[in-house]
Structure formats: structure tokens, C-alpha cells
Amino acid sequence: STEYKLKEWTMELDLGLPWVAPLVTVVLAITFLAVWRRGRDIPALDVRLEDAVRDLPRKASSSHQIRCYDPATLDEFGYAHAMSAAEVRDIIAKTRLASKEWKKSSFAQRRMLLKILLKFTVENQADICRVSALDSGKPLVDASFGEVLGTCEKIWWLVAEGERYLRPERRSSGYMMFYKKARVEYHPVGVVGAIVPWNYPFHNILNPLTAAVFAGNGVVIKVSEHATWSALVYQRVIDAALAAAGAPPDLVRIVTGFGEAGSALVTGGVDKLIFVGSTAIGHKVLEAAATTLTPVVLELGGKDAFIVLEDADLATVTATALRGAFQSCGQNCAGAERFIVAERLFEEFVQRCVAVAGKLRQGPAAGEGVVDCGSMCMPGQAEKVQELVDDAVAKGAKVLIGGRLPAAGKGHFYPPTIITGVAQGMRIWEEEVFGPVMSGESACSPLGRVL
Structure with a gap:
């Protein structure tokens, strides 16, 4: 059921947000009850x-x-x-x-x-x-x-x-x-x-x-x-x-x-x-x-920036960041492409994200087990994501988790990936990824970095 999967998702993140699943469930229930009551005719x-x-x-x-x-x-x-x-x-x-x-x-x-x-x-x-x-x-x-x-x-x-x-x-x-x-x-x-x-x-x-x-x-x-x-x-x-x-x-x-x-x-x-x-x-x-x-x-499309300022509550921000990066395996028009984090918070932010990304379950979306990340939809898209990651690594970026196409098998899959050290001159800095890749960079002044 949707409620069960929402609860699993919240528990998987383990970021002190136990109210997310119940809140969403209540909103769904109220909305659908209203529709049902008015929809009898x-x-x-x-x-x-x-x-x-x-x-x-x-x-x-x-x-x-x-x-x-x-x-x-x-x-x-x-x-x-x-x-x-x-x-x-x-x-x-x-x-x-x-x-x-x-x-x-x-x-x-x-x-x-x-x-x-x-x-x-x-x-x-x-x-x-x-x-x-x-x-x-x-x-x-x-x-x-x-x-x-x-x-x-x-x-x-x-x-x-x-x-x-x-x-x-x-x-x-x-x-x-x-x-x-x-x-x-x-x-x-x-x-x-x-x-x-x-x-x-x-x-x-x-x-x-x-x-x-x-x-x-x-x-x-x-x-x-x-x-x-x-x-x-x-x-x-x-x-x-x-x-x-x-x-x-x-x-x-x-x-x-x-x-x-x-x-x-x-x-x-x-x-x-x-x-x-x-x-x-x-x-x-x-x-x-x-x-x-x-x-x-x-x-x-675009290169949406996710900016984390020095006064951010990482327990809350990390959950939102992970959803921005990995929802629908990154194939989301409102997904986050660049994560610019205040220097003081950068290491802890990355550690929190890596800890959760390593537990995300990937597989056929409509299969028997609970899945957090599905597949890429377009043929060749996973290979394109790999090209962007490889280019970044060759120019100095570091892969913390993921970053490698799975062994030959069924399905268009690419694993949840987190890389740091992304900079100008890398293709991934300019090109939309539209895949499950979180590109993180630290900045003394995150807003100044963007502006």
C-alpha cells in the first residue's frame, strides 16, 4: 500500500521526521474523502x-x-x-x-x-x-x-x-x-x-x-x-x-x-x-x-541549484535533498542538479547523504519487493549519465558512492550516485544529468557562488 511504502521511505531516511508518512496519509485521506462524498452523483x-x-x-x-x-x-x-x-x-x-x-x-x-x-x-x-x-x-x-x-x-x-x-x-x-x-x-x-x-x-x-x-x-x-x-x-x-x-x-x-x-x-x-x-x-x-x-x-530542462546555507537544519534538509536528487531515479523536471553547501556543513551533509544512498533499494518498480529507486526510462540514458560521471572524475571529481553502470543484465539501471569536487570545465557542471546523481560542492558563500 502507499501508506506502507511512505512509512518505509521515512524510516529508511531516519532523519527525525517520523511525522512525514502520517501527515501525507492524512492529507490523502481528507482529499479523497472529500472527493468521494461529493462524487456520489x-x-x-x-x-x-x-x-x-x-x-x-x-x-x-x-x-x-x-x-x-x-x-x-x-x-x-x-x-x-x-x-x-x-x-x-x-x-x-x-x-x-x-x-x-x-x-x-x-x-x-x-x-x-x-x-x-x-x-x-x-x-x-x-x-x-x-x-x-x-x-x-x-x-x-x-x-x-x-x-x-x-x-x-x-x-x-x-x-x-x-x-x-x-x-x-x-x-x-x-x-x-x-x-x-x-x-x-x-x-x-x-x-x-x-x-x-x-x-x-x-x-x-x-x-x-x-x-x-x-x-x-x-x-x-x-x-x-x-x-x-x-x-x-x-x-x-x-x-x-x-x-x-x-x-x-x-x-x-x-x-x-x-x-x-x-x-x-x-x-x-x-x-x-x-x-x-x-x-x-x-x-x-x-x-x-x-x-x-x-x-x-x-x-x-535546466541545472537547478539546491543551496544549503549555514543556518540550515541538516536533519530536515538532507531528506529534501535526497528526494530532489533521487526521486524517480533523478528523472524529474524539478529535480536538483547542483548541491551547493555552506563550507562548515559540507562534510556532515555529504556523510548523511552517503549513509542513506547506500541503503536505497533499486529494482523493477512494479516488482515484488519495496523499491526506492527504479530504472531509467530511455534507452541509452544510463550510458549518458556514466559519460558525465566519467568526464567529471577524469577532471578531478570524486565518486563517494555509485558511479558505475551495473553488470550486464536486464533493465536500464543506473545506481544512486554522489560525487564531490565538481567544477567548471566538467560536462556535468553545464549539462543536465536527468539521472540519479547528486553533485555536491562546498562554498564559503553559497548564494555568492550562484549569483
């Missing part, structure tokens, strides 16, 4: 995730196929269709027709659609966590936080607060135009396109979906080829929710494929575009969208 979806996962063909029927598999065991789920540019443009056209109907919908109907999705999420959270864990390699406890709890919070906020922020707003017309009235009105843009990564398969679909449809838009979501299997499972949930809410069936569509499909979404005539991914691809998306002046929202 909300339609339930007749979708069984365990049935949906079995439908992929086991053999590739053409070259336009995506191989779907568990990155922790390399066990195949089957093959999915990789869409062509023409297919993507056809989907956009159908979603546009649906959006013209949906923009006339009431906020009450939009809220009902979101409540249906929220109710399904609450009632099927264990299956959602398992499907996402199998497709992305993350432990179930990370799926509970990132896939379920975060998604529920965002949906509930839209249900409770969304309409208020989309109402017309009065504005001053100024002294020269005193005889006029001014206001800001919010209108649906039409079709929103979203290109989302693989690290949180459920959340990364529901996040743009819920905001877009609540604002009266249709949405077409291009998922990563590395999260295709789970996306097709979740498409069934979305289709059932649309039907239950009386929404057009083409209002929300998922695109599967490779670069061709993503490029077609960017240039295929959507009215607004959301991209979440690497900075390099973000540049290409923005450049392509500029030719049609399509508005773009970018969430890109």
Missing part, C-alpha cells in the same frame, strides 16, 4: 485498466510501429502505431470541429467532465500508479505523489477556482476615455497542442488536458514514444469521460509516433502550443512555431 466510468493493457499487438506489422516495453525488465507489452504527418493533421482538423461545439459549453458541464476524471483517478489510483510505473520505471511511491496526488490537486483547483479566473474583468478606461467602459474577456483559443515527455505518463497527459478543456478548448497531445503504451491505456479513460460528460468524442486526442508526428503537431495549425522537454528541442519547436506566429508555452 458523478458518473462512474466502466473502464478496466487491466483489460486495456492487453490489447496491443505482440508483433510489428509494419515499419511505422513503436515498440512498447518495461524499461526495468525489458519485457515487451507489444507494438503501437506511429502516426504520420497526414494522420496528425487529420486529428487536428477533427478536434477543431469538436472545439467549436465545446466552446459553447457551460462551466457546469466542464466541471462535470473534470469531476468524472477526478473520480476515476481516486477510485483507480493503484492501477494508474502501476501502469505509469511499468511504462516509465518509477517506483510506486513516486507515482503516488507525481501521478495521482499532483493530478488530483490540479483538477480540484480547476473545479473550485477555475471559473473565477475566466470571468470578464473590469479595467479602468483612463481619464481621456472616461466616457467608455473597459473589460478583459477570456475566450477559448480553439485547439491546443501539447508535446509532453515520458517521465510522468498520467500527469503529463491530464495536466494540459484539464486546463485546456476547462477553458473551452480542444486539445491534441503528442506523447513520447517511450510512454506510448500507458498513453493508449489512458486514452480509453479519456474517451469514456468525454462520453459520460456529453462532450464531443474528438475533443481530446492523443498522438503517438516519433519526430514526424511531433513536427506535424507544431506546424499543423493548432492555435496554441505547449512543449515540455529538453532545451535543444524547445529551440526547434519555438523556431517552427514562429513561422505561423503560434503562441508557445515552454517548460524546459
